[in-house]
Amino acid sequence: MAQMTMIQAITDALRCELKDDENVLIFGEDVGVNGGVFRATEGLQKEFGVERVFDTPLAESGIGGLAIGLSLTGYRPVPEIQFFGFVFEVMDSISGQLARYRYRTGNTFNMPVTIRSPFGGGVHTPEMHSDSLEGLMAQQPGLKVVIPSTPYDAKGLLISSIRDNDPVIFLEHLKLYRSVREEVPEESYTIPLGKADVKREGTDLSIFAYGLMVHESLKAAEELEKEGYSVEVVDLRTVQPLDIETIIASVEKTNRAIVVQEAQKQAGIAANVVAEITERAILSLEAPVLRVAAPDTIYPFPQAENIWLPNYKDILETAKKVLTF
């Protein structure tokens, strides 16, 4: 085993899949010689050749169209959208096309596409680079939406996503690329999609989170432990479809829950988790299920980013409201 950052784990997953399946193709803007703007595809073109790992013209909808056409000719495309804020340029290819092909063709064509893309705040990017748009994706039937929070998960989830025969949106939090390092096996392994991970067990409160917010939630849980509260932290890992079993089992144990997301509060994943809990486990609840989320504005210009983004203090505050309800 080697110590890896998330970006290294992602490169490693891509390498494993390029080796394992000759139909896997990686393409996008600057993914070739340059290895991607975050070096996620570092060295892959050199190792696997320009036929397998290649640059495209700068046009996201074209990249989406390539992914669809290559799927139709038997390939397993893994395109990169350079920043997920650019997804609006490829929304038809994703929501209007990729997500619908299996359905549209009555289960005769499928799209084994994994779109990888960085997202997430806290690194002072220009506009349209940091938005959390997973809620938008999760509302589209036909897609799966995966967001890892650790290097180990990133590798296993990415391999599962690539092997999945339906389209997966695989979102990589910018701030997690190099900030967390852990042991990651060098061989290939998978982590099932649609399965949450209980990062920390507890009995007084469940915190549901994903992406960077898992780390903020763990930090909050530690603080709460000092005050005598036993807090469970669940990393959703796949935000569509949700792991209902794990969520409900946790709430039935702790009877109190909060849901944390970096995205704006309106609509979104957290609202969906709250709805599932109230529909399925309301009699287990001792307090309302509250959300920690960003305010309902457009993603802020960098100067206001640190106040805008939810952090462990916001989580603590909301957790206490629920714990003392």
Added chain:
Amino acid sequence: MGENIAKNFDPKQTLNEIEDKFQMFQILNEEGVIVNEEANPNLSDEELVELMSRMVYTRILDQRSISLNRQGRLGFYAPTAGQEASQLASHYALEKEDWILPGYRDVPQIVWHGLPLWKAFLFSRGHFVGNQMPEGLNVLPPQIIIGAQYVQAAGVALGLKKRGAKNVAITYTGDGGSSQGDFYEGINFAGAFKAPAIFIVQNNQFAISTPREVQTSAKTIAQKGIAAGIPSVLVDGMDPLAVYVATKDARDRAINGEGPSLIETMCYRYGPHTMSGDDPTRYRTSDIDNEWAAKDPIVRFRKYLEGKGLWSEQKETEVIELAKEEIKAAIKQADETPKQKVTDLISNMYEELPRNLEEQFKIYVEKESR
């Protein structure tokens, strides 16, 4: 400053020169006379008769579809009369294994490529079985989003190139579609990858009601290929021989590793945009209608073939009768197809149903068994 630029490079003159070069390619004129013998593809007698038969058949299919639609027996339908040469002669230049990415008016091409007629009717009726292509038929269901098929055609063509297949991906849109971002991205991607794609713009003069001149300042749509660095041609889309030759040339280049081509076919749809309430008298005059009717592809091809002794009223009647019979049988088969269920649709969402859909599947099994 402006003058200095003009001395070295005159942008306006360059544009004019390029635009003037896009003269309409024609082989068979409106009178059914070959005006460009050099370009005559010299199709065999059987091939000429086959192409004519397909056009006549398809005209009947259009008439019957309109009438079935009016009787409430069809559903969504985009009329095709006037575009037979553009659609069927371009298709005639293809090989069986080639891929077709059609727009919603391009049902005739995919039917002649092998989609059973009853399935085409089911597509019109909004039944998923109409979109289940028979094994080995390289056809996508008609695209509803204008232009989306262009970027996908670049992808299919790149896939074919990577596989080393000697085949092409052909895709169709209209004059309106040439304004979409996906149009440019599609031709540009295919060009950049030298992918074997053929992009056809059927310029039928109106995007629903919007006339061609509102779409672009460009004198021709064909010239847009120049910017993407791909060969392009403006063709008389009412002339089956010219359309055939332009497509065949594009296909030969593609197979030869020379990349994609763009073909603008100048044509006209006689009918409304679709049968869903469009009234062409709101945006077209009968003068324009008559002007285009005089260019009719079937009329001119009939004259040409009759002159060669290859076609007769009797032959035409035979084709019409065959079309009517087959359409009747296809409607019957479409009628006999089991009704579509929500549970079918739920099953077609993913390879494995996630929990939410599993739960909803059970609910609809119960609802649909009531």
